[in-house]
Amino acid sequence: MIERLLPGDVSCAATREESVADGVLFPEEEELIARSVTKRRNDFATARACARRAMRPLGLEPVAVLHGKRGMPLWPDGIVGSLTHCDGYRAAALARAADVLSLGIDAEPHAPLPEGVGELVVRPSERERFAAPSSGEGGGIHWDRLLFSAKESVFKTWYPLTLTELDFDEADLTFHRKDDQATEGSFTARLLRTDPAVPPVLDGTWRVEDGIVATAVLLRPDWKDS
Template sequence: MIERLLPAYVSCAATRQESVPDGTLFPEEAELVARSVPKRRNDFATARACARRAMRRLGLEPVAVLHGKRGMPLWPEGIVGSLTHCEGYRAAALARSADVLSLGVDAEPHAPLPEGVGELVVSPSERERFTGPRAGEAGGIHWDRVLFSAKESVFKVWYPLTLTELDFEEADVAFHRDDDREGGRAAQGTFTARLLRTDPALPPVLDGRWRIEDGIVATAVLLRPDRPEAGGVQEP
């Protein structure tokens, strides 16, 4: 599903498997999660299995993917990318830095946000754009969850370029829905994220795409190095 949101020069790989065979991780990766609970180890391992499939599609030899602050994946020289995992879906998206400056993908279960979380994620101006309780389900779509995912993708683009935090209220997101061309099998569209906190490394507005299919919400934001004045991707 992630591959539907990004252009062809981004290498994507995904799985719905909840675990991968023992030995999938490089020793240095395994050390990072040696004391983690089984779920955390599975999330870590399955996402990296996807990353190595994406590396092969770029013609790269698979390598260990360690992480820095805030869990930021550390990619090989000349590569940018993003990982995501939720119950029922794991994915990786990688590209060459000559084509992509920064990249963020996120996947979430298509369900309302837990009680209390929406108040932290949805700003008053965003809430006014939605209908339904707690800026939640409208037209069969849990917009609060789509919003959460979109802001996660925005953060994944922001953080590697700035190495600073971006809070949920520091991005204002508006959604646009595509015409239904799949007979209700999936819903998708675009979004714009206006950054309320600016940084010279990024444009003030980022564009992204979203899709809902088989109970999963996926979002993606891509910033090209040759378009610093207007970031994002509108057409996969």
């Protein structure tokens, strides 16, 4: 699913399983989750199994994927990437830094956001663009959940370049569908905080399939030349 949202020079791997046979962790990864509950361990391990699968097409040997501040994955030199996990889906996307400056992916269950969360995520301008976002109307798309996922992908793209946090209300998103029946499309994110490392607008893609909504954002190294 994630692979449909990203270009061919991004290596993707995903699973819908809660645990996988190749989900064996490196000792230094084990240290990070030594006291975690089973669900957290499974999410952590399957996401890293996906990451190591995605390393192979890039000619990389399997390595541990640790994390830095705010859980940012730490990749081998010359590699950028992103991880995501939710109930029913785990995925990784990796690329060479010479081809991709930064990228972010996210997956969520395709269902309305929990009560009260939408007020924290959806800006008034965004709410005006789609009626009753938590109702699931508008072609069967839960727009509030899609918005949440898209902002997660935006933030995962932003953070490695700036090492600063971007709040949910600091990105204003507009969604585009292929047609009224489409369950996929694109989006634009207008950033309301500026940073010289990131363009003022980021472009992304989205798709809803088999109960999962997935989003992705990709930024090329030559964005300042465009």
